[in-house]
Amino acid sequence: DSGVTQTPKHLITATGQRVTLRCSPRSGDLSVYWYQQSLDQGLQFLIQYYNGEERAKGNILERFSAQQFPDLHSELNLSSLELGDSALYFCASSPGRVAKNIQYFGAGTRLSVL
């Protein structure tokens, strides 16, 4: 158990809909990272928050947004969903602000867009 909690584990929705994925980092970790893992593209970095503020941005679509709350949990919002958004979405956390720190991954949320 990494100590990172992601909910829900599975999500099935339709095209055009909006969903919210939730992540609770390990106790004491200030950084949260979001990744997308799809069959044809591997793990892709989406975005990082550190202590409530956006720290780094990767290949995140404009339809996607994230935030980190004062209690350090984070949410990833995906809107106007398309079939190609079906993937595993992982959250990771680390104590510091730099990506090379050990990142602890949650078990992921599997999103299926039908």
Added chain:
Amino acid sequence: GQQLNQSPQSMFIQEGEDVSMNCTSSSIFNTWLWYKQDPGEGPVLLIALYKAGELTSNGRLTAQFGTTRKDSFLNISASIPSDVGIYFCAGEYGNKLVFGAGTILRVKS
């Protein structure tokens, strides 16, 4: 942007054999990391490498940070059934991790 080429894509080996996989890139990375992902779980860090030429072991696992900073390899000695999974390399550049596509390891017991 930075891309990592990880090989082989998959391996099917006999229990007890040694395994070798590697990652290469045309770009320089500051840090190389090796992760393992079991089915239904998130990746778990195996080894982190921070300096060019660094050779680090973690039990039966050994990894090296290439001297050009453009490659890294991971060796697993005397493989056992629980080594099954997907192994990912990741390079850190500009405070972002770039992941390879993964090596699927299947062990024949």
